[in-house]
Amino acid sequence: MESNAGNHKEGESHDDGHGGIFGPNTELYFAILSGALLGAGYGLTFVGGLNTWISMGLYFGAYFFGGFFTTKEAVENVRKGTFEIDSLMLVAAIGAGILGEWAEGALLLFLFSLGHALEHYALARARKSIEALANLAPPVALVKRDGKEQEIPVEQLELGDVIIVKPNSKVPADGVLVKGEGSVNQAPITGESVPVDKKAVSDPDRDYAAEKNIPAEHRVFAGTINGYAALEIKVIRKAEDSTIARLIKLVNEAEQQKSPTQLFTDRFEKIFVPSVLILVGLLCLAFLVVDEPFSKSFYRAMSVLVAASPCALAISTPSAVLSGVARAARGGVLVKGGKPLEDLGSLEAVAFDKTGTLTEGKPKLTNILPFEGTDEKQFLQVAMAVEKQSDHPLAKAIVNGIKEKYPDLTAIDASKVKGIVGKGVSAEYDGKTVLIGNKALFEDKGGLDKSLEDQVAKLEAEGNTTILVHFDGKFIGILSLMDVAREEAKGVLAELQALGIKQMIMLTGDNQQVGEAVANEIGITKVMGNLMPEDKVAAVEKLDSQHGKVAMVGDGVNDAPAMAKSTVGIAMGAAGSDVALETADIALMGDKLEGLPFAIGLSRRARSIIKQNLWISLGVVAVLVPLTILGVASIGPAVIAHEGSTLLVVFNALRLLIYKK
Incomplete structure (x- = not known):
């Protein structure tokens, strides 16, 4: 027994099916009209001398507006060959009218339609968090073509186009920065709280569209926000293939994947729904064994039908999953x-x-250890002069590390630089021989003495890669590197x-x-x-x-x-x-670990809310069904509890949208 909210495929907008003369909120306005007519009709019953048909006419109006969307969906379901138990709410209301309980039937339809209108409104709030992703990227881009600047829709951008992004405006496409430098706020895509510095690539004419590992400092994404500087960006992804487009697609697909709890509730409903229908059928026949009129048995059966409809159960998990997925996407997960x-x-x-x-993920210079009698700057000049002529990752890390410590350090160029595969490099600096490399480089040159061997072993035990520097016939120091x-x-x-x-x-x-x-x-x-x-x-x-x-x-x-x-x-x-x-x-x-505790914390909260929703939905059914069978609760209280529990689980799930990191 699903609520109307559950009748749609997850990921579709409920508003689409409930548009009308008042726009997307037509169902809500119809529910309010139903309530107003019901109230007026009930109030007029206390006015003496008035024809009872006036109140009846108002009740009929309440039936029309309260049952309009339920009837519409029931007809659509029959056409599709599907059967939704909510349609039996309509039967219960008609049954109440046949028994002369027009006010009670109108109350059922009013509360039912109002509850569903509020459900749709609440769930639309969660969906808007996802739909907002689609609005992150601007609809148009300022592109340079044939030496002219022109504004075109982002869908018309081609790979290789160069677009101009003005300060404090959104980036319209995925690309690489080819001119300018500045900071870009990537929070909408990666969840990073601090803007990321970007700079232009060294070769703007290159085709970057097929490259997989473009450094983050050069790459920008559609939907991110430019900072203080004007940037020129070469497009490397079409609009439909951009990171934000793929993210929206995957989030929408994610909504349709059922969780373990959803699968459990689906299995539960397959057993529960037929059981309720059998119970309702038996209660309709209660007048055969109990001394009461058929009208009373039928009314009780309709009350049980309303009480047992587990709309809250059907919507409890999907609403929490929807809210959780939406909140995660807003946080870059x-x-x-x-x-x-x-x-x-x-x-x-x-x-x-x-x-x-x-x-x-890359080596970093961790230790600079000149030996006794060697000046640190001289030691580093020798190392930098040789290593700056190599494109080996360790050599680059050494040069970058030295420049970080001594930005103004300069050295004359080394000569006769020759790489020794797997061991290191040899060269001449200031007319003297230089050898820079690992232990293996020095094995055929007498190896290392015990004290140097111990020092190297200690550094390597700490996770370092050691580089020995040998200059003018002696060891002058050790450099160590590590992926920190x-x-x-x-x-x-x-x-x-x-x-x-x-x-x-x-x-x-x-x-x-x-x-x-x-x-x-x-x-x-x-x-x-x-x-x-x-x-x-x-x-x-x-x-x-x-x-x-x-x-x-x-x-x-x-x-x-x-x-x-x-x-x-x-x-x-x-x-x-x-x-x-x-x-x-x-x-x-984002390329940051901070998203992991946020994701796990959000998941823990989602699991907690799903459990709460299950207890609420099943608890209300467990209490209401016996009360309606015993005649303690009638249709009115049953529908109030029914719709109240459904709204409660939806709004409980919406708390995930405001989950704090």
Whole structure:
């Protein structure tokens, strides 16, 4: 027995079916008219000397306006070959009229139509949170074509078009910055609270449309808000393929996926509805065994029918899922339906990929250790002179790290630079030989003495990659690099622990020592190192068997198999990533871990509200049915409790829309 709100497919607007002479709120106005006519008709019964047909006429008017949309939907359902128990509310009202209880029947239809109008209004509020996403991107764009600037609809933008975005205006398309620099507020897409600095690419003529890993500092998304500077952006996605368009599509699809609780209520209703119909049929025949007229038996049966209709049960979970998905989307988290929304809140274990998820994903200079008798700046000049001529990631990290510490440091160019695969590099600086590399580079040159060996071993035990610098026949110092933990990682893991996550496990392809060094710094409870992608899948399966449910947090690309095996797959930095959006159950649109505690906290609240709604809806039915069978409650109180409980669960679910991070 579903309420009219439940008769629509989730994701469709209820207003569409209830438009009319007063627009989308016609059902509400009809309900108010029904109530006004009912009140007037009932009031006139106390005026002496008036013809009773005047009150009857007003009751007929109340029937018309109160039953208009219920009748319309009943006819539509019959045409489609479906049967909705709410249609029997109409039968109950007609039955009350046949028995001469016109005021009671009019009251039933008035309260029923008013309740449904308010349900539709309340649910529309949740849907507007999702529909608002569609309004984030502006409808037109200022584009440069043939040397001229012209304003065109965003649907007409082509890949490679260069658009101009003025200060404090919305970005109309996904693209890369080709001219200008400034900050962009990405909160509408990624949920990031602080604007992100952007700068132009070095090669504006290049085709970036097919590139998968465009640095965040160059990339912008439709629907984000430009800051203080005018920007020129090259379009890399058409309007229908933009991140915001995909997000809207996936959120709408998510609404249609049923949660475990919804599946339970569906199964429950399949048993409950026929049982109620059999009970109502038997109660209609009660006059055969009880000394009472048929009219009384029929009236009691209609009262039970109203009381037993579990409209609140039907709408309790969908309304909570809708509100939860909408609130998550506003916070930069894409939740693909009711199942991951509920599952996320029941987790006790979360597995994390290390590189790029818990760490920055790139090496960073962590230690500068000149040996005794060597000036630090001279040591760094030698290292920078050689490494700046290499395009190796470690070399770039060394140069960037030195520049961060000494922005004005300069060095003459090294000469005869030669890479030694897997070991390091040799060169000449200031006429003297330089060797920079790992331990293996020096093995055939006598190796390292014990004290230097111990120093290197200590650094590597802490998770560092060590680089030795040998200049003019002697070691002058050590540089160490490490993929450092994200700034926010420690705080986020502490929040997760406070939320009741008992196990936080790191799954990494790096060696165990490196993993444990990062884990000790940020508070990971367990490290599993030296894992190949297939090993991560096996690890997730094992964790799942130990903890019942486990989430896998990764980048959605290398970790896709492990994410697919987990109860809930969570992708980091999904904005602009097709793979992450497709593979994950939940996608954190921004490349920040802070979205994870928010998502889990929201899921916990959603689960709590769903449970409350189930108790309310089933509790009202459990109390009302016996009372109506015993004749203690009639149609009037039954419909008040029925509609009241339905509204209560809807408005309870809407509390998720104001959930705070």
